Amino acid sequence: MKETNIEGPLYAPRTKVYPQAVHGRFRRIKWTLLIVTLSIYYLLPFVRWDRGPGLPGQAVLLDLPHRRFYFFFIELWPQEVYYFTGLLIIAAMVLFLMNALAGRIWCGYLCPQTVWTDLFYAVERWVEGDRRERMLKDKQGLTFTHVRQIVTKNVLWILIAWWTGGAWVLYFADAPTLVKELLTFQAPMVAYVWIGILTATTYLFAGHAREQVCIYMCPWPRIQAALTDEWALNVTYRKDRGEPRMSVKKAEQLRQHDQAAGDCIDCHQCINVCPTGVDIRDGIQLGCIQCGLCIDACDSVMQQVGRPAGLIAYDTDINAERRLAGKPPVFRPIRARTLLYAAVIAIAGSIMIYALATRSAIGINVLHERNPLFVTLSDGGVRNDYTLRLLNKSDIARSFEIGVTGLPGAHVQAAGIPQRESGQLTIEVGQDQTREVRISVLVPGTMVPAAPTDITIQAKDLATGQIASEKDHFVPPARSGQ
Numbered sequence: 001m002k003e004t005n006i007e008g009p010l011y012a013p014r015t016k017v018y019p020q021a022v023h024g025r026f027r028r029i030k031w032t033l034l035i036v037t038l039s040i041y042y043l044l045p046f047v048r049w050d051r052g053p054g055l056p057g058q059a060v061l062l063d064l065p066h067r068r069f070y071f072f073f074i075e076l077w078p079q080e081v082y083y084f085t086g087l088l089i090i091a092a093m094v095l096f097l098m099n100a101l102a103g104r105i106w107c108g109y110l111c112p113q114t115v116w117t118d119l120f121y122a123v124e125r126w127v128e129g130d131r132r133e134r135m136l137k138d139k140q141g142l143t144f145t146h147v148r149q150i151v152t153k154n155v156l157w158i159l160i161a162w163w164t165g166g167a168w169v170l171y172f173a174d175a176p177t178l179v180k181e182l183l184t185f186q187a188p189m190v191a192y193v194w195i196g197i198l199t200a201t202t203y204l205f206a207g208h209a210r211e212q213v214c215i216y217m218c219p220w221p222r223i224q225a226a227l228t229d230e231w232a233l234n235v236t237y238r239k240d241r242g243e244p245r246m247s248v249k250k251a252e253q254l255r256q257h258d259q260a261a262g263d264c265i266d267c268h269q270c271i272n273v274c275p276t277g278v279d280i281r282d283g284i285q286l287g288c289i290q291c292g293l294c295i296d297a298c299d300s301v302m303q304q305v306g307r308p309a310g311l312i313a314y315d316t317d318i319n320a321e322r323r324l325a326g327k328p329p330v331f332r333p334i335r336a337r338t339l340l341y342a343a344v345i346a347i348a349g350s351i352m353i354y355a356l357a358t359r360s361a362i363g364i365n366v367l368h369e370r371n372p373l374f375v376t377l378s379d380g381g382v383r384n385d386y387t388l389r390l391l392n393k394s395d396i397a398r399s400f401e402i403g404v405t406g407l408p409g410a411h412v413q414a415a416g417i418p419q420r421e422s423g424q425l426t427i428e429v430g431q432d433q434t435r436e437v438r439i440s441v442l443v444p445g446t447m448v449p450a451a452p453t454d455i456t457i458q459a460k461d462l463a464t465g466q467i468a469s470e471k472d473h474f475v476p477p478a479r480s481g482q
């Protein structure tokens with residue numbers, strides 16, 4: 001990595017940034033991604049998914065009251081939180097891989113802060129005009145027209161921020177129902193509170209804090225700088241081509257006399273369009289979110305002055321050095337770190353797909369009663385009590401036969417649940433539900449073990465024969481002398 005220019009005062013007042021509109025390849029990519037990501041965010045809660053009667057019909061839903069997460073055909077229970085761990089690992093590795101390939105490409109194109117700030121800038125430009133007009137208006141102070149425009153802009157920003165907060169809460173309840181409740185003021189208070197919080201944060205971060213969030217609040221630029229290497233593509237000013245900077249006229253005169261002249265005409269267009277106010281010609285900096293807009297600006301300047309595009313371009317530090325030494329550029333997207341990140345993504349993804357494909361629709365948790373650990377019965381037998389939690393993740397009700405293995409002579413009973421004629425204990429669990437029951441494991445006096453013994457308590461689904469089980473132990477009374 002090149003050295004970052006850190007000279008200058010330690011504390012400096014914020015200089016307001018007035019990014020200018022720009023057209024070009026990277027601007028089009030950014031518009032496309034903005035439309036796609038915001039459309040997904042705002043519309044996804046309204047996508048329906050038929051899971052059968054009695055189950056929510058929303059494709060993506062975080063159902064906190066029932067402790068379920070629905071994502072199209074996937075339904076996750078609190079016991080399956082490890083899927084989220086897998087997702088977090090994959091997300092981190094994807095971010096690292098993006099960084100190894102093309103630096104802060106996440107920051108420049110996909111980060112929510114960038115996307116919403118871009119949208120808020122577009123509104124500002126639409127209402128108050130482009131860079132020059134905005135700068136002039138700020139210089140002139142508060143005229144009637146300017147105040148009207150400032151009010152209009154802030155109202156539009158608040159509306160976008162409000163809709164952003166509103167869309168967020170729709171992921172936590174049935175969206176069409178919640179919209180109706182919100183409009184008729186019958187929604188739960190917590191929904192209004194969250195909409196208020198998210199409206200305020202979106203308005204402040206995207207409307208007012210803007211590039212300050214990227215430069216001072218976000219930890220990723222610091223982490224990213226430690227993770228990147230000289231082979232990663234970054235938005236780079238090609239010094240070897242650009243310097244020495246000079247006017248078009250002077251450059252032409254020098255070239256006519258076979259003298260060196262840089263392509264940079266020092267027009268400041270790359271700085272004017274930058275959403276964080278960075279001069280990319282000073283090298284890679286913390287403030288540069290790698291959005292590529294300065295590339296578009298410079299390419300259009302180069303076209304106007306009849307020079308080749310690419311004075312600012314995605315390039316690597318290695319190539320910057322090689323070009324200065326007169327060597328051809330080399331690109332190496334496949335290297336140890338990119339292979340490592342891709343391998344971790346593939347392994348974690350495969351494990352998750354396998355776990356999802358083979359996950360059981362039933363489950364059991366067992367908790368041994370601690371107080372008392374055992375009860376000695378009048379006939380000499382011994383009883384241990386357990387709390388069972390039976391899980392039925394399927395969309396039909398199921399009957400489970402409860403049994404115990406590992407302890408000869410043991411059988412199970414549950415107060416209030418009738419046993420079948422065969423003596424088996426059968427417990428019903430409704431569709432997509434859990435049921436907690438307290439059971440007792442009893443051993444006749446002649447078969448009480450001498451020491452605590454490992455046992456397995458199992459629940460057999462009577463319809464499919466599938467068994468869910470969990471190990472625990474049976475505690476006998478302490479023998480004298482033990």
Ligand code: SF4
Nearest residue numbers: 264265267268270298
């Ligand atoms: S836009 Fe290009 S030519 Fe103009 S100052 Fe920036 S690098 Fe130089």
Ligand code: SF4
Nearest residue numbers: 274288289291292294
């Ligand atoms: S310097 Fe260029 S790439 Fe970096 S933030 Fe500014 S416009 Fe985007």
